[in-house]
Amino acid sequence: MKIVLSGLIVLAHSWYPWACCHDQHCHPVPCETIKADRLGLSWNGVIFTPEMIKDSLDEQCHVCVDTVGKYRYPYCVFVPKPKPA
Numbered sequence: 001m002k003i004v005l006s007g008l009i010v011l012a013h014s015w016y017p018w019a020c021c022h023d024q025h026c027h028p029v030p031c032e033t034i035k036a037d038r039l040g041l042s043w044n045g046v047i048f049t050p051e052m053i054k055d056s057l058d059e060q061c062h063v064c065v066d067t068v069g070k071y072r073y074p075y076c077v078f079v080p081k082p083k084p085a
Contacts, residue, residue, distance in 0.1 A: 020076030
């Protein structure tokens with residue numbers, strides 16, 4: 001069971017770009033926790049500027065944030081592409 005579960009975790013993260021994830025900083029989050037901000041998007045007080053906003057490849061939301069002590073450093077946020085009207 002652990003082997004299968006570990007494989008699923010690797011597959012779930014396989015599409016994150018290295019620059020955003022570094023194989024450890026990205027994880028899915030509920031899309032409703034990501035809000036529009038005057039500087040871009042925010043998630044739990046972390047601001048993602050426009051160049052950090054990426055299209056999600058699985059239609060879910062994901063954030064890539066490094067935490068060092070009490071500081072959080074944003075890399076990328078992935079959101080689903082807007083649906084055509």
